[in-house]
Amino acid sequence: MSKIKLESKDDYLALFKTINQPLREKFSSGFARIKFGQNGVGYGTKIAEMEGFSRLLWGAAPAIRMLDDSWQQQLIQGIIHGTNPNHTEYWGDIQDRDQRMVEMPAIALALLHGDHFIWKHLSTAERKKVLTWLSQIFDYECADGNWQFFKVIVALVFQELGHEVDATKYALSLEKIEACYLDDGWYKDSSRGRQDYYTPFAFHYYGLIYSRLVPKAPLSAVFKERAWLFAKEYLHFFAEDGANVPFGRSMIYRYAVSAFWSAAVYANLLPYELAVMKGLINRNLEWWLSKNIFDGEGLLNLGYTYPQLSITEPYNSALSPYWSNKIFLLLALPDEHPYWHTAQTEMPACRPTQKLLTQANMLAVHDKGHTQLLNAGQPGPNYHTLSNEKYLKFAYSSQFGFSIPRSNQSKEETAMDSMIGLQTLDRKTLISQNQQTVEAVGPFLIRNKVTNITLNNQAIASTWQVTDSKSVRTWLLALDGWQLRIHQINLDEPAVIYETGFAVENTPEKLGDIIIESNNQYFEGKKGFSGIADLSVTDTTRSHTPVNCLPNTNLMTYEMTCLPGLETILDEGIHWLVTGIFAHQDIKYAKEQWRTPPAVTLNQNEWIIARGAKQIILNLSEGQCMAN
Structure with a gap:
């Protein structure tokens, strides 16, 4: 991709559209699924198709009011059809440890962005179907680790929409999240997991969103304090040219590593000056966009700096790389937010060697x-x-x-x-x-x-x-x-x-x-x-x-x-x-x-x-x- 300008909100929106417009060409007729790719995945291609839709939402939903009517209607129709059991593109009934649980937070949060824009465009019957489909998550077991946040996020969205959820439905999830916490802002991704990029782009990303949804909840202060501590450690994963050090699983998520910084700005958490954080985000994006991460149709490929299937995980479909859209949570910031009017600066000079x-x-x-x-x-x-x-x-x-x-x-x-x-x-x-x-x-x-x-x-x-x-x-x-x-x-x-x-x-x-x-x-x-x-x-x-x-x-x-x-x-x-x-x-x-x-x-x-x-x-x- 040619040199990009990342200063204003319009610049970030233009980048989001450039990256994601090719996905729209792969929509199914009912817009609830996105189909492309010729590689296998552990949960099957049908679920991968709805995964593609949900991962588009990580960036599209924060930008929903800035998108034109065709974008908006496709997203609204996709949610309507995907949650309708009588539609051919219904996303289906879930079970324990189901990949569709991973995709639910993006769909749930999309109902809130833009002053509940999508929610307001649903009929009473359609709203009921959406809530019914999402509520399945409370009846099944999530994998230990960052997955426990999925129940929590869905529950908080329900509450924001005026539909109370019995706290017992997600209380155990909060306990399991606490059991993953170590110190210095780090989480271990389950009792058998390790410490890797899931700490920033999963645990802290969801914890910071939690703090926005229920700012007065005691855990919100806890999650923000932990993110602050982690930021002091995480700075050391990045080089001056914007590259992050590759380590651990899920390498295909690429610039999702900077979604942590986006979520921190979104939650009004500034462990560094805003100009420094903007520099971290921009340099990382620029570094990634200089690599061979798109195919001939402009779609994100499976790999790291080039197509490399051998680096993938069993849970990586052709659509999985669009988890990187999490970085575009920034688009939920209001037009007057200082982020859009701040010039980026270099890595802090005080960073120890x-x-x-x-x-x-x-x-x-x-x-x-x-x-x-x-x-x-x-x-x-x-x-x-x-x-x-x-x-x-x-x-x-x-x-x-x-x-x-x-x-x-x-x-x-x-x-x-x-x-x-x-x-x-x-x-x-x-x-x-x-x-x-x-x-x-x-x-x-x-x-x-x-x-x-x-x-x-x-x-x-x-x-x-x-x-x-x-x-x-x-x-x-x-x-x-x-x-x-x-x-x-x-x-x-x-x-x-x-x-x-x-x-x-x-x-x-x-x-x-x-x-x-x-x-x-x-x-x-x-x-x-x-x-x-x-x-x-x-x-x-x-x-x-x-x-x-x-x-x-x-x-x-x-x-x-x-x-x-x-x-x-x-x-x-x-x-x-x-x-x-x-x-x-x-x-x-x-x-x-x-x-x-x-x-x-x-x-x-x-x-x-x-x-x-x-x-x-x-x-x-x-x-x-x-x-x-």
């Missing part, structure tokens, strides 16, 4: 426009697609994203950036290498079950329990943009240990260069610099194993990527490895930093990491860390 995100088990690092999230990992079951890759890498990057595998055989296919992989020597596989059939060790075991997590302002650590008798404990630190990893590896048999840095685009049309210097190795290409250095203080030798990963494995590019790596075979016993990682899109700056890697020494039980006048002392036995 490093921030411990305790509840997420992360250490955020900012280095000249490059934001990284160093990651100790979050305990929990892997019940989402590619959980190891989405939640358990050592680091995630605003510039280089992360990669996902095509298989678990060769290094080129696994594309395991920012990870350590273990292979036992007794497991063999045949691979093709340099046009030859080669017997190789495989497949890879990668970080999954993490325990014994320790955190402080300078270092985070966790233990990967590989098997009952194999483990890898890793400490992660940052110094001047460098990422430092200290590994204690405990083996009951010999094993291959393979470790990597960040993957950088390496297109065949303009191949970059791989430079090997003693214990260090880096790649320099058109899209950036990525290096990995062996800083170990033992006599362990690691070989250089850079690879070109397969296309369509990295979230930031569909091209091949070069992935610097180091490999060694370790015998049974306890071993120590120390690794330095540096990567940046600014190649000149990166090469300057690369010339002086941190020096690492071991003094009894203390690791000393120094670079210039800066020094970090890590006491492994006490888990303490000091810096000066």
Whole structure:
């Protein structure tokens, strides 16, 4: 999409229309469904069709009075037909944990926007059918986690429309939401869930809407206070160029990550100056709109920065990406709201270059426009697609994203950036290498079950329990943009240990260069610099194993990527490895930093990491860390 202007309310409305107009071409004859796409989804294509309608409403409803009559009539007719059991496009009767529950808040809230515009255009009989269809949610079980807000939002809409709902219908939901809350504004998405973008674009988004619907309710103040606390943490997910760091599930929702900032403005919550918040929203939108996120018809595709089905979840249909319309809640602001008359400003200059995100088990690092999230990992079951890759890498990057595998055989296919992989020597596989059939060790075991997590302002650590008798404990630190990893590896048999840095685009049309210097190795290409250095203080030798990963494995590019790596075979016993990682899109700056890697020494039980006048002392036995 060409350069956009985002200043006035008309600018945002024009953007909403540009993004969503292609959806209108896919309306069913009764306007209750939107049909396109040729991919499967766990809840079936019929429900996906109504999902498309509801997700259009996240932006269309706040803008309802600004839309022309054809828009308005299509939306009104869609709601009338979708809730009429006698119409062919009826949305159907729901059941426990039904995807249609996810879509109900958008439909319910649409009845309120624009001074109840849609509601006022419904007849008495039509209103009754709408309420009857929505009220099904009170009779069935919602999934634990952010889904519990769906009952709450629908109940509050009913009350706003003068239809009381027995508080017992949603009291348990409020209790379950409270059970998900951790601290510092963070929620855990159910007892088995993790801390990810569902905290901002689900929990807080709905909590802030709650505070607008019932401002005097005690929980409204609670939800706003938590959102304020979270904003201080969430700022560290964004880089100066507008990119947010990809992490966790539901990557296809893209700029929905900034819906949190929109909801905060909507709820009159200003953890930062309004100009700063407008800058965060605008830069993120501009960053996303510069990527290949639309197909030839102008429809949002499934993927991250390009069409990439392998990144999707079982609950992602072709219509799911339009959840990103949540960002257009801004259009509900009145014309005179100061947001529309405020010029955006840059990232706050006072933002620290490093921030411990305790509840997420992360250490955020900012280095000249490059934001990284160093990651100790979050305990929990892997019940989402590619959980190891989405939640358990050592680091995630605003510039280089992360990669996902095509298989678990060769290094080129696994594309395991920012990870350590273990292979036992007794497991063999045949691979093709340099046009030859080669017997190789495989497949890879990668970080999954993490325990014994320790955190402080300078270092985070966790233990990967590989098997009952194999483990890898890793400490992660940052110094001047460098990422430092200290590994204690405990083996009951010999094993291959393979470790990597960040993957950088390496297109065949303009191949970059791989430079090997003693214990260090880096790649320099058109899209950036990525290096990995062996800083170990033992006599362990690691070989250089850079690879070109397969296309369509990295979230930031569909091209091949070069992935610097180091490999060694370790015998049974306890071993120590120390690794330095540096990567940046600014190649000149990166090469300057690369010339002086941190020096690492071991003094009894203390690791000393120094670079210039800066020094970090890590006491492994006490888990303490000091810096000066």
